[in-house]
Amino acid sequence: MTLNLIEAEGQNKLNLSFEKSEKGIDPFLFWNIKKSPNFKILLDSTEGHNGKSAVRIDMKNNNVQESVFFYTRSFPIELFRDQIITLSVWTKTKGFKGKLGLYGSVLSDTGERLGYSIKTDSSQRENDWKKVETKIPVNRLADKFAVGVYVQGTGDVFIDDMKILINDKAYEDLPLAGTAPLADGDQPNIIGQTICLDSATYVANSPIALGAKNQVSSSVRDITLSHFSIDTLWGKKLKIKGKYTRQDGFVKPLKFYIAFLAYEDVSVYSERYRYQEFLINPENSQSGAFMLDTDIPITGYVKSASFGILSGESTAVCISDIELLADGKVLTPFNATLDTVLSEEETLWLKENSFDINIESATDQDLHSLANAFRHVRILGLGEVTHGSHELFETKAKIIRYCIGQLGFRQLILEADQVAAENVNTYLTSGKGDSRDVLRQLSYWTWQTRELQDLLEWIRMFNANNPQDKVVFAGIDMQNANTIIDALGRSISDSAALNILSKIRNIAINRPAQHSKQQSQKDTLLGLVMKLENNVEDMKIGWKDVGSLELNSSIQTYLSLLKQNFILRYAANANAYRDVCLAENIHRNLSGRPKLKTILWAHNTHISKENKPAKPMGRWLKQTYGSTYKAVGMALGSGTYRALYGKSINNVAAKKPVPGSYEYLIESSGLQNLYLDLENITLQKQNKWLFERNYLRQTGAEASDNFERQGILTSFDALIYIKRSTPTTGLSRIP
Structure with missing residues (x-):
């Protein structure tokens, strides 16, 4: 698998004003683009809000149902945690029909969304430059903060001069930490602790978090030991060190891997992992030390890394004394404290x-x-x-x-x-x-x-x-079919209808179907209810209280409840x-x-x-x-x-x-x-x-x-x- 990386020249910024670089650096280096092939995204020097250029999203050949996301997560999250963020961007449209929005998204270290805010604007015509703004609080436990523009429609949309305020103070678009020399305190979101994996601690082919307990598996191809952000580590030499201990009796060598999450083809936004494998114990030793050594690429399209074990057999292994180093400096784990209280x-x-x-x-x-x-x-x-x-x-x-x-x-x-x-x-x-x-x-x-x-x-x-x-x-x-069927039995007197009701009771209450026959039983029951409805409406069955609209309404209600009950008992969700x-x-x-x-x-x-x-x-x-x-x-x-x-x-x-x-x-x-x-x-x-x-x-x-x-x-x-x-x-x- 190949990975096409864009090399940066010196220190780089997010380029929130969307201007061309004098050094020829890609203006979208730290921006991600999720779009269909019918979109074009480029820097347009004929338009600009305050500067010389703006981002142009060309959707003239687009189907109105398709959309584009233009966003970045390349922020030093420690500046944003526990703060209120105000986002704004200037937009302009030409021949545009659809909607566009500015959004902020707060994510945990596992990718779970902790907060989200979007301000949308629908447009059916050409609009000159106007400002779109929204606010979002960033959770104190956040690991990533994303800002982006969402567009759906046809025509041309221009965006420029994005501004970010942290508690009403401007966020400076400074060179990103990952492109500068590593400073004291730079911390990826990793946890260095002992992980013991045995026949009761992992699931086949599934990543597990550090210390997580999962069910028994007979075989495993790879186990993720840690997943961490590299936003502050671009261009650094990464080393991962530790110790391992295996139980006796395993015949295959122990392999580790490092993987980088990247976007291989930015035009269609496909996520891929690039694996590097490390053979640790070719002689099948049962214990020892390991060290993984690799270079972290400089690109806005690589956001995170993971390392773990590759194995072709069920294995029992204990990994301990894990240490991460970047350019020779030990990285201190960031442990977001949950023990927070109201101020x-x-x-x-x-x-x-x-x-x-x-x-x-x-x-x-x-x-x-x-x-x-x-x-x-x-x-x-x-x-x-x-x-x-x-x-x-x-x-x-x-x-x-x-x-x-x-x-x-x-x-x-x-x-x-x-x-x-x-x-x-x-x-x-x-x-x-x-x-x-x-x-x-x-x-x-x-x-x-x-x-x-x-x-x-x-x-x-x-x-x-x-x-x-x-x-x-x-x-x-509507979960109790017994009470519904009993109520129908008390409400109708027609022998044909009562016969149908008896069949319904016999199937639904006395003979519940096995899983393989559930769909067939559901169809049978609903067919009988429909037949009962037809009796009520078309055959003018005799009521116990003839002519009572209230009784008629009750019967219709009971029939509706019965249908709900039968659909519910076989529903996928x-x-x-x-x-x-x-x-x-x-x-x-x-x-x-x-x-x-x-x-x-x-x-x-x-x-x-x-x-x-x-x-x-x-x-x-x-x-x-x-x-x-x-x-x-x-x-x-x-x-x-x-x-x-x-x-x-x-x-x-x-x-x-x-x-x-x-x-x-x-x-x-x-x-x-x-x-x-x-x-x-x-x-x-x-x-x-x-x-x-x-x-x-x-x-x-x-x-x-x-x-x-x-x-x-x-x-x-x-x-x-x-x-x-x-x-x-x-x-x-x-x-």
């Missing part, structure tokens, strides 16, 4: 922009701060990080009582079985039955709690005192499809009732409005209902909660918030329980941590200490934080 300035901002929501002492007067935030909301989504926290349930119950009593909300929707929830509604609106019995009919343990029972009793009393203005209750889940169904069922519930204000009780993952490929329910609701849908996420610090642990329901200790999480940062402020509105926050230095993608706890119904990266501002309109949790009380524990 005094950030803590003060949080205190001034949140309010206490202590469930033990909060009164309606204390909750009046919610009035303006909720007054114009049609659907209020109240999330929860776990289905088993007393404090989270009680906090939601207090908010629900306030919203019903003071803000006119008249429906509570629960992430629960839609058919079984009808019995809860009957109890609340008529007073008939028992709260414990109807909760047990919801079939899932998460809702069978004293906390929810107390709330239902309060709503029942409210309805008794307000007979002309009652609160109704509904479920939206069941979680994503379920969220589509949940949103669809809410929309059906609200259809024809535009003035009904609804509270939605569900998990954080469902009420989230984050726009991602597998859209959550909240995103569908936000697209449909706009600003009248408000998503309130909930987080907790530590304590205990009730969850499914193994095959039983137990009280589980919540792991303390991990460093680098939103919970950890909030806890560092010393605040106990708080409500923070996120809708109208403007990016400032004091709140930029909210604009970053940090970790957030994700628990659910099963015991888990999982924390996942999440954009809190893109997910929620508000956040409730509860410092300490105790378990909910199950109805089975109440005499």
Whole structure:
């Protein structure tokens, strides 16, 4: 494999003003270009905003659906970490139809996106020079910062005079560190530690991080021991030293490699690795020292390097005392500290922009701060990080009582079985039955709690005192085929329809298919549902309550739920499809009732409005209902909660918030329980941590200490934080 490298002459800059070099250096040396063959990117000396030239992106032969990315990651990241960056660029168009944007992207050392901001501008005509600007906070754990221009359309686009401000101070386009002699403190993102690989620590043909544990593999071709940036190391002589120890019995020599990630053909942006192999122990020695020696090329198209082991057999090896040197100087590993806390300035901002929501002492007067935030909301989504926290349930119950009593909300929707929830509604609106019995009919343990029972009793009393203005209750889940089929059986009397329903029950409930026959069973079930629908619509089957439009509507709803259930059980991405169904069922519930204000009780993952490929329910609701849908996420610090642990329901200790999480940062402020509105926050230095993608706890119904990266501002309109949790009380524990 060959690698065409562009040699730089002396020290080089990013060339943010896009001028030609007197020394003939490539003006795009440290810029990457991702484009189709129909684009041309060149320096145009006939146009320029302030200088003599500008970048011209020629798309006259382009299909309007194709796009180009022109970007760079060649920044000294230590200048950008934990700062607010303002990006701007001047653009001009000729005969252009499409859209263009300026963007910033913050990446971790593994390539995970920690932050992103883009400012787009659509154009249908020729425009003279105008400025495009956007802001982005750079996460304190960032490893790379990228700036670029995105263009999609046809015609000509010119870009010039890019400016970068770090906390409102200009970033100087100085010679890049990697082209200058190595200074003290230059640090690539590597970790030098002992790595032991054996039959329980790697996966075949897959790179592993240092110290990572993976599953057993019978053979392995290559194992990546470290991956690191070389932005500060261009043109240097690189040495990697260490020691190895192997178990006896392996017959093949141990090989190491160094690889450089490069873009071989810049015109089509294809990523390739260039490998250099090093035979370490030709005599198959079981232990010894190794040293890898190579030159790092000078080019903007090589951004990172990795080193590791090449092997044709399963191997057990321990690598220790790893040391990296550049031009003879030892490189100190950069270990981005996760143990960061809010500064005094950030803590003060949080205190001034949140309010206490202590469930033990909060009164309606204390909750009046919610009035303006909720007054114009049609659907209020109240999330929860776990289905088993007393404090989270009680906090939601207090908010629900306030919203019903003071803000006119008249429906509570629960992430629960839609058919079984009808019995809860009957109890609340008529007073008939028992709260414990109807909760047990919801079939899932998460809702069978004293906390929810107390709330239902309060709503029942409210309805008794307000007979002309009652609160109704509904479920939206479709996962229980039994209750849906039973409801259809109670609603229809036609023998032919009941015969079809019997066939559906026999297949769906009594004879679930093996994996190889699932598609066939799905087709059979959906075909039977369609036949049942035809009976309802075309054969005019006899209703138990003939002519009842309400009954007809209920049957149509049950049929829709049954189809959802059958598609869900065989869906490739069941979680994503379920969220589509949940949103669809809410929309059906609200259809024809535009003035009904609804509270939605569900998990954080469902009420989230984050726009991602597998859209959550909240995103569908936000697209449909706009600003009248408000998503309130909930987080907790530590304590205990009730969850499914193994095959039983137990009280589980919540792991303390991990460093680098939103919970950890909030806890560092010393605040106990708080409500923070996120809708109208403007990016400032004091709140930029909210604009970053940090970790957030994700628990659910099963015991888990999982924390996942999440954009809190893109997910929620508000956040409730509860410092300490105790378990909910199950109805089975109440005499």
